[in-house]
Amino acid sequence: MEHDITLTVNGRVxxxxxxxxxxxxxxxxxxxxxxxxxxxxESGKCGxxxxxxxxxxxxxxxxxxxxxxxxxxxxxxxxxxxxxxxxNGSDDLAPLQEAFVEDHGLQCGYCTPGxxxxxxxxxxxxxxxxxxxxxxxxxxxxxxxxxxxxxVDAVETAAAYRRDGDGSDGASGxxxx
Amino acid sequence: MxxxxxxxxxxxxxxxxxxxxxxxxxxxxxxxxxxxxxAMKNDGREPSVVVDLDDxxxxxxxxxAGGTSVTVGALTTYADLAEDDRLAQVxxxxxSAAREVGDRQIRNRGTIGGNLAEAHxxxxxxxxxxxxxxxxxxxxxxxxxxxxxxxxxEGQGQTAxxxxxxxxxVEVPGQQEVGTAYRRRTHPATGYALVGVAAVVSAVQGxxxxxxxxxTGVVDRAVRLSAVEDExxxxxxxxxxxxxxxxxxxxxxxxxxxxxDPQASGExxxxxxxxxxxxxxxxxxxxxxxxxxx
Numbered sequence: 001m002e003h004d005i006t007l008t009v010n011g012r013v014x015x016x017x018x019x020x021x022x023x024x025x026x027x028x029x030x031x032x033x034x035x036x037x038x039x040x041x042e043s044g045k046c047g048x049x050x051x052x053x054x055x056x057x058x059x060x061x062x063x064x065x066x067x068x069x070x071x072x073x074x075x076x077x078x079x080x081x082x083x084x085x086x087x088n089g090s091d092d093l094a095p096l097q098e099a100f101v102e103d104h105g106l107q108c109g110y111c112t113p114g115x116x117x118x119x120x121x122x123x124x125x126x127x128x129x130x131x132x133x134x135x136x137x138x139x140x141x142x143x144x145x146x147x148x149x150x151x152v153d154a155v156e157t158a159a160a161y162r163r164d165g166d167g168s169d170g171a172s173g174x175x176x177x
Numbered sequence: 178m179x180x181x182x183x184x185x186x187x188x189x190x191x192x193x194x195x196x197x198x199x200x201x202x203x204x205x206x207x208x209x210x211x212x213x214x215x216a217m218k219n220d221g222r223e224p225s226v227v228v229d230l231d232d233x234x235x236x237x238x239x240x241x242a243g244g245t246s247v248t249v250g251a252l253t254t255y256a257d258l259a260e261d262d263r264l265a266q267v268x269x270x271x272x273s274a275a276r277e278v279g280d281r282q283i284r285n286r287g288t289i290g291g292n293l294a295e296a297h298x299x300x301x302x303x304x305x306x307x308x309x310x311x312x313x314x315x316x317x318x319x320x321x322x323x324x325x326x327x328x329x330x331e332g333q334g335q336t337a338x339x340x341x342x343x344x345x346x347v348e349v350p351g352q353q354e355v356g357t358a359y360r361r362r363t364h365p366a367t368g369y370a371l372v373g374v375a376a377v378v379s380a381v382q383g384x385x386x387x388x389x390x391x392x393t394g395v396v397d398r399a400v401r402l403s404a405v406e407d408e409x410x411x412x413x414x415x416x417x418x419x420x421x422x423x424x425x426x427x428x429x430x431x432x433x434x435x436x437x438d439p440q441a442s443g444e445x446x447x448x449x450x451x452x453x454x455x456x457x458x459x460x461x462x463x464x465x466x467x468x469x470x471x
Contacts, residue, residue: 001183001184001185003185019182020182020183020184020185020227021179021180021181021182021183021185021217023179023180023214026179042178042218042219043178043215043218043219044211044214044215044283045368047280047282050282056256056285056286057281057282057285058282058285058286059282059283059286061218062210062211062214062215062283062286063210063214063286064185064207064210064214064227064229066185066187066229067207067210067229069187118281118282121281121285122281136281137281138281139280139281140279140280140281140282140283141280
């Protein structure tokens with residue numbers, strides 16, 4: 001069975017035709033070319049495929065695309081690009097992304113788009129999370145390179161940037177304090 | 178990894194879903210999908226039809242008069258339960274368990290109804306609804322019925338639901354006069370509970386008047402620990418009562434039903450269970466004390 005669905009991805013309206021069994025991550029990556037979410041464990045544990053659906057962080061490998069018909073989807077790239085088109089190599093990084101660059105919150109980067117989506121969800125709900133809250137929020141995002149110290153640092157820095165309205169105009173190399 | 182092919186239908190009411198289930202022999206209900214979709218990808222579950230229950234009436238909390246009970250709609254997400262202040266007042270043990278489920282992304286999408294109907298033997302909410310003495314609300318083509326939580330869980334993936342019935346919600350009695358707690362040890366591989374314990378305790382002047390303690394992860398379904406409850410009941414808190422009660426945690430568990438895997442044998446789970454019973458009951462007693470019951 002096929003379904004004509006509508007997704008608003010990073011602000012752009014998309015109308016793919018999907019099978020019942022098509023997972024959201026495959027609709028995004030393979031049909032629509034939004035390669036932000038990565039396919040990792042395929043069993044809902046690693047979080048590399050995390051995107052925001054209607055503002056909530058979800059694992060796009062554990063959702064059917066057709067379940068999300070009519071939803072607003074934001075990938076890691078959509079967090080970055082204020083023009084809303086995303087995935088275009090824009091260097092217009094959001095404060096959250098700046099913070100990951102500055103604090104070395106990634107090594108290979110495979111888990112990073114998922115972590116950014118989860119962190120975005122956290123910071124939207126709690127603008128000033130403590131380190132324990134950040135760790136708890138990121139439980140469903142596995143990183144096999146860095147450990148989590150720098151990831152947590154980066155989310156803390158991002159929270160400070162956002163509270164201070166700083167860090168959105170290029171890497172300054174300065175943490176706000 | 179892809180699920181096998183199936184036909185997807187979205188049902189915007191329980192009646193519509195019931196009709197779809199009746200029309201298709203091997204249909205499965207999807208209520209968030211965080212058990213079903215992984216099982217369809219990795220565990221060989223291959224329904225020919227999936228009915229996505231998407232009825233807004235099944236989302237959210239409905240408070241009974243005076244906080245005497247709360248009815249939680251089946252499609253309420255764990256995240257909604259975790260954040261709802263009314264639930265913290267009326268049925269905190271359910272909230273505590275919801276906060277422990279999976280991770281943030283799973284809590285954003287998974288639902289209490291899906292969880293209870295799936296009857297995973299290491300899921301957190303079943304222990305909480307048992308300890309809360311809740312009632313499962315069910316609708317079928319011939320009408321609705323109520324199933325006490327204590328009669329609902331029958332085994333791994335097995336419940337008192339019959340073919341074609343839909344779990345529409347769970348009614349939880351108000352727990353204001355008690356202390357409650359949920360404590361769990363997370364399974365290192367699955368993220369479910371290795372052992373989880375929910376405790377609901379009420380007391381007057383240091384004497385336990387009522388105690389309900391339930392465990393998940395240990396046997397093939399969530400169970401009440403009646404030996405622990407009996408030890409607590411009518412006794413004075415102090416003089417090692419909680420430790421003594423926790424020592425009974427394994428009593429009455431069916432050894433044939435003990436769960437075991439490479440991370441934790443059945444014996445180890447029972448050993449952990451004693452520790453987690455002690456922690457949960459202690460926390461529940463502390464919560465009751467802070468409400469001035471002791």
